[in-house]
Amino acid sequence: MNEGLVKRDLAFNWHPYTQMKDCETNPPIPIQRAEGIKLFDYDGNFYYDTISSWWCNVHGHSHPAILEAIRTQAGRLDHIPFAGFTHEPAVRLAEQLIRIAPAGLSRVFYSDNGSTAVEVALKMALQFWSNKGRPLKTSFMSLDRAYHGDTVGAMSVSGGSAYNAAFRSIMFPSHRVPSPYCYRCPSAAEGGRCSFFCLSSAEDVLKEHSENIAAIILEPMLMGAGGMIVYPAYYLKGMRDLARKYDVLLILDEVATGFGRTGRMFASEHADVEPDMMCVSKGITSGYLPLGATLVSRDIYDAFYDVHSAGKTFYHGHTYTANPVACAAAVRSIELFDEEDTLARTAEINVTLKAFLDVAAAFPNVGDTRGIGAVGAIEMVKDKETGEPFPPDRRVGLEIYRKGLEENLVLRPLGDVIYFFLPLCAKKGELEDIFERSARVIASVTS
Ligand SMILES: Cc1ncc(COP(=O)(O)O)c(C=O)c1O
Helix, strand or coil, X not given: CCHHHHHHHHHHCCCCCCCHHHHXXXXXXXXXXXXXXXXXXXXXXXXXXXXXXXXXXXXCECCHHHHHHHHHHHHHCCCXXXXXXXXXXXXXXXXXXXXXXXXXXXXXXXECCXXXXXXHHHHHHHHHHXXXXXXXXXXXXXXXXXXXXXXXXXXXXXXXXXXXXXXXXXXXXXXXXXXXXXXXXXXXXXXXXXXXXXXXXXXXXXXXXXXXEEEEEECCCEECXXXXXXXXXXXXXXXXXXXXXXXXXXXXXXXXXXXXXXXXXXXXXXXXXXXXXXXXXXXXXXXXXXXXXXXXEHHHHHHHCCCHXXXXXXXXXXXXXXXXXXXXXXXXXXXXXXXXXXXHHHHHHHHHHHHHHHHHCCCCCEEEEEEECCEEEEEECXXXXXXXXXXXXXXXXXXXXXXXXXXXXXXXXXXXXXXXXXXXCCCHHHHHHHHHHHHXXXXXXXX
């Protein structure tokens, strides 16, 4: 267990999203090393990393090719400013990103995490319109269950939640529209067939406000922190069409979905949609080092390209923008997709995952199951017939987390939604073992 390490941790560290008082009964678990899909503690016990270490690990922990790329680059060039200098890893990565990104994206602006990749997109969208002589386009449209990060701009376009409740006073207003959450769709509850009420609600807002809207921001196909909501490609296509019709930009936040997680390199490919901007992070380095990037279309880049005195420069940057070691890890991670046929393996993961979700759907307290690529979600409910959720003070998520650990699983439910966000290296035998253990955890949650 290494109790000494835990004691030292609790003496000085403050963990994210954590009520530190809870650590009196649920202290952090000391992890010594990791390999493939497994994390190992100091006693040699393992835990299946079913959430890819916060959705970023792609090729598995301790992959020798990525470790070697990091070692080599760190020995050659550790860090330099990315204004006034350039370097091979940043250039190679930009070339690779543009090669694999949806058509139409032609420039890469680096940052260092998912929230800042989003923040950059929001600021660029505002300045794009201002540079084009339309300074009134200053607001955004976003989904009411979205999650785009924890910086002020990213919070402002996320749904209202415990994550941002304390900061509402400094968040700017955004046009929040209903999410395509099919399981809890209000129009289905009225007995109606799907009329894409979520799309028509978005169009109503655009009809009235598009003159003031700079961009729509969306998580394509899969809304992560909002409850692992998988939605139809038709909705994404519809939002692309609405953005064009009402002359607003479309920003796709692929921070969680990018780099193969949904079975395609980018989730927008499921709907054949080309965004004006795309935000990536997490899986870009396979989870080895922090890096973010915002990819933009030629039109956007051109709106900033002028003589200095025109005042169109994009004044934004971070010290660690395009860190060479992080870029080298990303280059190697992207190469591995071809070398290891990663997307074909993701399709195999999906088959095993879907079979398990079908089994899980029959459990008495499972209200809904949904999945895409290597991501699957199981929504636990008090009443299967009505979909009534468990009362929040029951803390079902915490119960599942604890039971998961007893089964050597890292399960961190989002509210009452158990999910798997699997590394794309997961092998069939490992998946079968994970799902056998998960079935016991699910069965233990009863009303
Ligand atoms: C869709 C999406 N966007 C942005 C972020 C923020 O990324 P980061 O935690 O690296 O700031 C996340 C994080 O979970 C995310 O899921």
